[in-house]
Amino acid sequence: MYNLLDEPWIPVRWGPDAPDGEPPDRVGLREALLRSQDIAGLAVAEPPAHAALLRVLYALAARVTGLDEAGPGNWYRRREVIGDAGRFPAAGVASYFAPRADRFFLYDPDRGRPWMQDIRLAHQCDPVKTAGVNKLIVTRPSGNNHAWFRHGSDARPDLPTAPEAVLNLLVWHYYGPSGRCSAREVNGVKSASTTAGPLRTAMSYHPEGASLFETLLAGLVPPKVTVRRTQDLCPWETAELPDPEELPAPPTGPCARLTACSQHALLLEPGGERGEVVQDAFITWAYRSGRIERDDDYLIWQISKQGNRYPRPADSQRALWRDLDALLLHRMTEDDGPQRPAVFDSAEELGEWPLRVRALGFEQEGQAKDTQFVEGSTPAVLGHAEELKASVRPAVARLRQYGELYGRRLDRAVKRAWAAYVDDAKADGGTWSAEAAARYWPGAEAEFWARFRRLDRTSRTLGGGLDLDTTRSAFLRLAETSFDTVTASVTRTLRGAKAVSDARIELYGGRRRNR
Template identity: 70%
Template sequence: MPTSIYNLFDEPWIPIRWAPDASGDRPEQVGLRDLLLRSGDITALAVADPPAHSALLRILYALTARVTRLDEAGPDDWGMRRVEILETGQLPRGGVDSYITDHRRRFFLSDPEGRRPWMQDARLAEQCDADKTAGVNKLIVTRPAGNTHAWFRHGSDAQPDLATASEAVLSLLVWHYYGPSGRCSAREVNGVKTASTTAGPLRTALSYHPEGSSLFETLLAGLVQPEQTVRREDDLCPWEWDELTDPDKAPPTPTGPCSRLTACSQHALLLVPDENNPELVRDAYITWAYRNGRIPRDDNYLIWQISQQNNRYPRPADSRRALWRDLDALLLKEPPGMAQPQRPRVFEYASEVSEELRVRALGFEQEGQAKDTQFVDASTPPVLGFAEDEVHEAAPAVGRMRQLGEMYGRRLERAVRRAWAEYTNDPKADGDTWVSEAGARYWPGAEAEFWERFRGLDRTGRVPNAGFDQSAARAAFLRLATDSYETVTASITRTQRGAKAVSHARTELFGGVRKKTASSTPAA
């Protein structure tokens, strides 16, 4: 059977969750054609790995922009055109069918005749050493490869389990968006062999996405209005290029939303399907895409911050940080903070689709090079109706709640560190064990307190400060911090030295003892 038969528009590879009232067949996986045509009957994607979910959403945003012709700012008002599509309850069948007809040949998993398999570079079969491929275990990010530890499953590079097409394609996307920097498989171009690559555009970052009651709403809410200068014939996705880019030249700079969503990879990959079954992948080439230069990091789904060195960088994924702590940075136009956070641009437009949108945070806690720590996947209740654009009073109240919760979290950490240092009589003692235990007790309670007060906010605009009681919120977070502090330090209060250390350090929960200044010192 020829391997080119597996086409991603037609074959089922995307796991989804159907709406309870969806009619017709409801398979667990669908191809791109059915996903686009039946997005109104689909509740959400059911992709298990958050970085794959995040990467696939970007591909779907680009396809949605193409089939709805929302990939350009005009003609007519862009927002009104999106609302008109929203009111139909489905993506336009004519747009979907037309796009598939024009581009179906570029969506084969393997394409030995046309030499343009989807999101792959067929030149790697000649430019890389066939005896030193990455292997299927390296391709699938949740598998152990080489000498790495086995976390999710056991496996062997000598006899790996072949990957399904769904596993392989989703992992292909993870590499394109979250791939590491550093040494990779050698690739020889124009007589020069090199083996070093740049990190993927989303590596280490946390990605924020508006999420509706259906995948149809989610995809429309995820679109960002293009600049007036964007032209679809210039703003191309990789599968729309006439020719593959030259790896010896600097990468092309994205010119609009579709290229920014899909054409920022620094990695080149080529899947090797099984000869006997086109639905399985037995090997993969993974290497660098461009020898020189780097595609500018820019993404409409990240919170961008300014470092102390005045460099712009995306807020990193942190598996220990709950999503509510980022909420004001998603709702406010100019969130508070020394890092000058800028909310993801997508939230300037998302609430026009629905005020009942949730926020989904997807990411991968990683280092810039090889180390991967943990997936991050979190969601909020419906929150975008509280955006500053919609309710002027509510969003600042959300920000103040977040500030109070974080302030008492920081004070709690200082308090337990000080108590431990005074008890051990060692100023250099870090007290990390107590800090971890105190945080594990405080942050879940603070999150519950935050959402309880969030649900009580008024968004009619008729109640001052959205009904937020700052004094009561302050007292609630202080009580949580105090309870955590007393529980963690209880074991040393049985001794005089321990009780004294705990008593002294408790002042940190209230801001610490203010240092006297020369002006406040009584005259002799």
């Protein structure tokens, strides 16, 4: 009943040279790997589901290629041989899936091991108080929550299809909230509190090639020499389900870190004749106490003022180009700004592939509040990382700094103009601020990429040939144009014209204070 190896549930985009006329728009896990060279990329609409599915596919790609261990031989050379072959080995795919096919059933009441689920929830949770399918599908309103994308009723929900349910199952494993959840009783003790998922609030960055094959191979990170596949297990590979009363075991290698760090336990109930829809869901905590250490090779890591390491959060107001220098450039010292995702260190070795950067995230709070999906993509810039010599790196950072500088100044200017116009120093100029940002940032992004492409990567020109004066003037003009457009409606009155004129100085740094 509905085995994820062969049932079509993964939405894909096929490349122009894909055979078979009109290939299906969804594939199973087996076909996703075997035909990855013909697939241009995943067509998952929700960024958090896309990021979660990529991690599962990374783990499977590592397994079928033998790149889940450091040896034998040089890991980079072995990956190069697979890259030259242009496809994942069919023998490796077959030998991995054949003995584990029964672990990929979406529903498995007989054997008791449905994929990425805990069958014990059927009797450890109250069957009358299930989470329901509206809670499972993260874009639906449930309970007393406000409607986000659509209206719905918990009493008579639209049953999601199995493919939709699987993708949302993954979102819960990686982005699930902390706080109250459905009660789960284990050994006579009932509790209803869970910890946030490993990617909650974080922005995830992935190298992306011309095909799914290139994307998955570029997304692999070389494991430490101590990693053993017999210990570095994915959830569907373990002999037993984890003990919910024991402290969660830390991952011992990349495959466990990619797939086995969930703090949530879920169980889907099948509907329809063969499970083509899901009619109900249990969602609760996976461990009574403790948390798996948060670590991930696809996040930008920052250090707080208190010295704590944390991932850069997803921000729907922040364009991807503003993170480019943090993504491409190595830190010179431990104190030299954010730490870029570890995956880019190994992806750069595939210099002959034109790799883009795909950013995927979910702007949300640690507990229940979800704000907005976040997604972005760069041109094929990853190959430039080796070309960015020490003399050019400051130019990339300066480009980003100028763009952000005049964005901040524009925000201060329009807020000051609004406060002066309404004669209230505490007035909220959010409307003007949002409109100014919507006008400035797209132009700033275009300006950034245009100047980035013109940088001299030969080290023959000081600073990559970036003209600081014209660069500064270009971003300033964008800020001036946005400011003038947003404030134009009030300049017809004397008070409005004075407010706008006085606030305009913020674009140039504000008035200097006498010491």
